[in-house]
Amino acid sequence: MLLLKNTPEVDSHVSEFYNFTPLTNQGDEFPFIQLLNKVVLIVNTASKCGFTKQYKTLEKLYEKYHDRGLVIVAFPCNQFLHQEPGTRDDIREFCSFAYGVTFPLMQKVNVNGDHCDPVYAWLKSQKKGLFGLKHVMWNFEKFLVNKKGEVVKRHCSFVDPAKLEDDIVRLLDEDV
Known part of the structure; x- marks a missing residue:
């Protein structure tokens, strides 16, 4: 993971969130600075999980609100x-x-433990x-x-992404 340091776009008045540059599933950099002034939903995912069907709802939300600034x-x-368990190609396909x-x-990451991804x-x-815990409890935990x-x-994970729609719309409607 690369971090942007004091670039013209990222200064001390901007959230640390925009300093991250994870790698995409294809291995390309994905600088979070491109998410400035957008509403972002970050989800840890898995293809063989009981919550995997949430991909469908996540995609519907993305299609519906992407043009308004949801990523x-x-x-x-x-x-x-x-x-x-799959490779990056397996996951993408x-x-x-x-x-x-x-x-x-993005590329497969750890969300807990010694090798936790910086994001x-x-x-x-x-x-x-949930319960005031810091660690991610399961697949499909969501950060808005x-x-x-x-x-x-x-x-x-138990929260269906559709239940986030009102919060997403409210955040999209907010002025920066």
Whole structure:
């Protein structure tokens, strides 16, 4: 993971969120600075999980609100009962063919532990999860980030992405 340091676009008045540059499923850099003034939903995903069907709802939300500034970013994760065992090509093909996913798909990461991805370390430091826990409890946990790069909500896996629509619309309607 690369971090942008004091570039003209990123200064001390902008959220740390925009300093991250994870890698896409294809291995390309995905600088979060491009998400400035957008509403972002970050989800750790898995293709062999009971919650995998949430991809369908996530894609519907993305299609409906992308033109208004919603970006959904999926981080595949194999930490929970090895429910994302595939290669990056397997993951990309599964998401595309099974659910028609068009939102950004990142490389597989760890969301907990010693090798936790920096994006997830930061997200978890901003908003505690279910029962006040810091760690991600399972696949399809969701972090909702406003246009200023602030984590405003964190939802456990059991929360259907459709239930986030009102919050997403409210955040899209906010002035920066």
